Amino acid sequence: VRDTDGGIAGKVTSGETVSCVADGDEGELIRRCQAGDKQAFGVLVNKYMKRAYFTALGFVGDHDHALDLSQAAFVRAYQAIGGFNPEMKFFTWYYRILKNLSLNLLRDRTRQARPFAELGDATLLSMSDHSQDAAALAERNERKELVWKAIHALNPKEKEIILLKDFQELSYKEIADILGCPLGTVMSRLYNARKALKTKLERLMV
Amino acid sequence: MSGRMGEQERTQFQELLVKAVDDELSEEEKRRFEQFIDQYEACRQEWQQFMNIKEVTQEMKFRNPPDPIWETYWSDVYNRLERGVAWILLSAGTIILLVYGAFKAVESMLHDTQLETIVKIAILLVVAGFVVLLVSVIREKFFVLRRDPYKEVQR
Numbered sequence: 452v453r454d455t456d457g458g459i460a461g462k463v464t465s466g467e468t469v470s471c472v473a474d475g476d477e478g479e480l481i482r483r484c485q486a487g488d489k490q491a492f493g494v495l496v497n498k499y500m501k502r503a504y505f506t507a508l509g510f511v512g513d514h515d516h517a518l519d520l521s522q523a524a525f526v527r528a529y530q531a532i533g534g535f536n537p538e539m540k541f542f543t544w545y546y547r548i549l550k551n552l553s554l555n556l557l558r559d560r561t562r563q564a565r566p567f568a569e570l571g572d573a574t575l576l577s578m579s580d581h582s583q584d585a586a587a588l589a590e591r592n593e594r595k596e597l598v599w600k601a602i603h604a605l606n607p608k609e610k611e612i613i614l615l616k617d618f619q620e621l622s623y624k625e626i627a628d629i630l631g632c633p634l635g636t637v638m639s640r641l642y643n644a645r646k647a648l649k650t651k652l653e654r655l656m657v
Numbered sequence: 658m659s660g661r662m663g664e665q666e667r668t669q670f671q672e673l674l675v676k677a678v679d680d681e682l683s684e685e686e687k688r689r690f691e692q693f694i695d696q697y698e699a700c701r702q703e704w705q706q707f708m709n710i711k712e713v714t715q716e717m718k719f720r721n722p723p724d725p726i727w728e729t730y731w732s733d734v735y736n737r738l739e740r741g742v743a744w745i746l747l748s749a750g751t752i753i754l755l756v757y758g759a760f761k762a763v764e765s766m767l768h769d770t771q772l773e774t775i776v777k778i779a780i781l782l783v784v785a786g787f788v789v790l791l792v793s794v795i796r797e798k799f800f801v802l803r804r805d806p807y808k809e810v811q812r
Contacts, residue, residue: 493734493735496734500730501727504722504726514722522730522734522737526738529738594713595717598714598717617714618717618718618719635672638675638676642675645710648710649707
C-alpha cells in the first residue's frame with residue numbers, strides 16, 4: 452500500500468505475515484539474541500519496526516509517543532529475550548509488550564484528563580486524493596474523520612480488533628495468535644466491534 | 658422475503674457477515690450468505706451498513722513518517738540498550754559509594770570523642786530511619802511487581 456506522497460503507507464503489506472510459529476531464520480536470530488548478539492536483534496528490529504510503529508500509533512494516536520513506545524518495547528523485548536521460546540513468533544510476543552506499554556501510557560493520560568482527540572488525529576491520516584474534485588474530496592475527508600472519531604470512541608478491545616483487521620490487515624488466524632484467543636472469538640469480537648462502530652457513527656452523524 | 662432468525666442462524670450469519678465484509682467467504686459460504694440476505698431484509702441492511710464502513714476504513718491509513726526515522730530507528734534502539742546498561746552500572750556504583758561513605762561517616766562519628774552523645778544518637782536515628790524507608794520502598798516495589806497483572810505479558 453502506498454500513500455499519495457509515494458511512501459509506504461501505514462497499512463501493512465501482505466508480504467509480511469504474522470503467525471504464531473517462527474520460521475527457521477527468525478528462530479536462529481532469536482537464539483543469537485539470547486547469546487547476546489545485538490546485531491541479530493537489529494535484524495529483528497529492522498524487520499518489524501514499521502509494523503511496531505504503526506501498531507503503537509493505532510494505540511496512542513501520536514507520532515512521538517508511537518515512536519518512543521515502539522522503541523521502548525524493543526528494548527524491553529531484548530532485556531527479556533532470554534526467557535523467550537525461539538520456536539514462537541517474535542512479533543506475537545513483542546505485540547503484547549507494546550500493548551502493555553501503550554495501555555500504561557493511555558492510563559496515565561486518563562489520569563491527566565487529556566482526551567485522545569487532542570492528540571492531532573488529523574495529522575495522522577493521509578487523506579489527500581488528487582483524483583477527485585474538491586467537493587468530493589472534502590466529503591470523503593469528512594467521512595474519514597467521522598469514522599476515525601468513532602473508532603476512538605470504541606472501547607479498547609473493540610478498537611484493537613478494528614485496528615488489527617482493517618488497518619494492519621492481518622488475517623483472522625494472525626489476530627487469533629496475537630490476541631491469544633480462538634478463531635471463533637476473533638469473528639464474534641470483530642462482528643461486535645463493527646456493530647459498535649456503526650452505532651457510534653450513527654450517533655456522530657446525528 | 659423476511660422473517661425472524663433463530664439464535665443459531667443469527668450466530669452463523671454474523672460469522673458469514675464478518676467474512677463477507679472482508680471478502681473471505683468460500684464458495685459454499687458465499688451461497689449460504691446469499692441465502693441469508695435473500696431471505697432476511699435485516700441481514701441485507703446490516704451487510705450494506707457494514708460494507709459502507711469497510712469502504713471508508715479501507716481507504717484510511719496512517720501517514721508515513723519521514724524516511725530518516727526508519728534510517729535511525731535501529732541505532733536509536735541500540736543507544737537505548739547501551740544506555741540501559743550504563744544506567745545499571747552507574748546506579749550500582751553510586752549505591753556502593755553511598756553505602757561505603759555512610760558507613761565510614763558513621764564509623765568516624767562514633768569514634769569522635771569530641772562529639773556529644775546526643776548528637777551521635779540523633780545521627781544514628783536519621784541513618785536508621787533512612788534505612789527503614791529504603792527497605793520499605795524496595796519491598797513495596799517488589800510487592801507491586803509480584804501482583805502486576807501484566808507481568809506475564811512482558812515475559
